[in-house]
Amino acid sequence: MxxxxxxxxxxxxxxxxxxxxxxxxxxxxxxxxxxxxxxxxxxxxxxxxxxxxxxxxxxxxxxxGLIDAHVHITLSEAPHILDTMTTEEIAIRSAKVAEGMLMRGFTSVRDVAGNTTGLKVSIDNGYATGPRIFPSQAAISQTSGHSDYRQNRGQKRFNNHEDSPLMKTGAFTIADGRAEVLKAVREQLFMGASQIKIMAGGGASSIFDPLDTLQYTLDELKAAVEAASDYGTYVAAHIHTTEAMKRAAEAGIMSFEHATIMDEDIAQTIKDKGIFVIPSYFTSSLIAERKIPLGSEVLYQKTERVGKAMLRSAELIKKYEIENICYGTDCVGSLNVHATQSSELEAIEKVFNSLTALKMVTSNCGRLFELSTYQHPYQEGKIGxxxxxxxxxxxxxxxxxxxxxxxxxxxxxxxxxxxxxxxxxxxx
Ligand SMILES: [Zn+2]
The missing domain is CATH 2.30.40.10 (Urease, subunit C, domain 1)
Known part of the structure; x- marks a missing residue:
């Protein structure tokens, strides 16, 4: 400070x-x-x-103060709309989003895809108002993975299949093979990441990657974990399916974002290894009820499957007494969407109980953040x-x-x- x-x-x-x-x-x-x-x-x-x-x-x-372990401060619109904005516009919108979070009572957040180090430092130094930010910097994805936001196959005709404008702001990056993954992880650490975010399986809201795809080989996942742990920190993975979670657990990934479709075996593994799980029940229920506008029927079907599965997995979280569960909203979009950030707390209370909801939004997130060891940006006091x-x-x-x-x-x-x-x- x-x-x-x-x-x-x-x-x-x-x-x-x-x-x-x-x-x-x-x-x-x-x-x-x-x-x-x-x-x-x-x-x-x-x-x-x-x-x-x-x-x-x-x-x-x-x-x-409340803590949200899965936010996207810079993603204040759909990717194709952010592609049309200047970097300054995205930055100014991000500052407004961050201020809203603090004014809802969120004093710390973990950003899991976005170039937020500059905003974090500005907030810490009093030039902007917002929560403490734990930046992941760019989410790392394989080619054709969940955040391969080139999203325009037509460009291929012109031999011009380059990163989208949003990717060039530092929100997402593509890396394939051990060497590129090592380099991409180190690049985010250089930029100020307190932990690393990778895409380790298909997505619900993305167009080109089916939900059941496995993304990154075991060796590529291990490369990410090695580069992160050599810097004292850990990898968080976007992940929905049991198969993807099994591979990620074997690689040593410690934070499962969404962790939607569990079976009994993976629930036991999560418990045994002490892996943190960050579900989003409110967003899932909105999606399952088709209350968030999506681009196509295929996307509705994918997201409905995810929304329903997450509630079934909550039963496994209870059965296997998984205590490393954290509050994460995954709010992506305009100020209207971020205005629902607090709704997750009551959604969790319905699925579990009041005490679990309160621990998820405070001390459990604090424990998760301690996995960053000396990359933890706020070491003067305890958080959560x-x-x-x-x-x-x-x-x-x-x-x-x-x-x-x-x-x-x-x-x-x-x-x-x-x-x-x-x-x-x-x-x-
Ligand atoms: Zn997310």
Missing amino acids: NIIKGTIMILIKNANLFNGTDEKLIQNVNVVIEDNIVIKITKDAVDESTFDKVIDANGHTVMP QLVEGAYADLLIIDGNPLEGVACVVNPETQKVIMKDGVFYKNVF
Whole structure:
């Protein structure tokens, strides 16, 4: 953090604490914040006169800021529309999308395809408003893979099958074979990626790659994992089918995005290896109900299959007691789509329960991000838990989230949003 500030002491008193992990609120605590770090949480009386600011939470709940582990800040339109925009237009739209996330209470996000390092640094240095960003930089895909967005076979006639304008912004890149995959991973690390995103199987919303395709050979996947782990970090894979997940698990991939179509064997493997799973129940249900406009009947059929399968896989997540599950919305598109970012929390609550939903949107994401080790961009404090030594990323909520998560995302009951010790909303 390069913002120069003197020591500012903030006290939040009379709060009930959800710490990000426990099934019960800790009643009536005082939270002491020094600059951007929570330095003390105590039931003992605190001398208020030493503080620059005192907030009386009046029995409301204080909890960690929300975390979304699967966002695409720069993909604020469909790829073919982004192709028509200047880089500046995409950047300005991205800043607006990021600001919206913070103002919904999301204090950290992991971007999994997009050139977001510049925005991340600008936010960290106070030139833009938004959450902490864990950038993946370009998602890496094989030729004819999920993010081969050249998407125009007609160009082939003119021997001009080059990257699309969107790909040239650094949102996606193509690499084939061990050598190119190693280089593509290292390129993203050079650009500031805190983790690597690859496309390890077919997609639901893409035109040219059927859902059941296996993308990348085992050796190519291993190459990606090697280059990432040599840099202390991990690979997240876009992945839908059981076959693709089996190959990715063997390669050592630790974050399965979507993980839609599971069988019992892969559920057991995910549990045994401690692989993180990032499902998106709200988006899936919208897709399954055909509420998101798609280009063709084929796309509707693909996405319906995905939407229904994800709910069946949730039963396996419960059966095998997979605890490494994280909140990820996969919001792609305009501000209208991003406005639904919080809806996933209630969708998860319906599939699991309130505590699981709350852990998924706080501490579980914090644990996932720790897989970045020294590539983790925010090492001064803990993220996703409200404990001593954590960053002062927190919300104050009118209500008990453990009795129903609606109060967490309702702007009326979300009273305070603080990130890095700074108030972005305070209606006390
Ligand atoms: Zn995605």
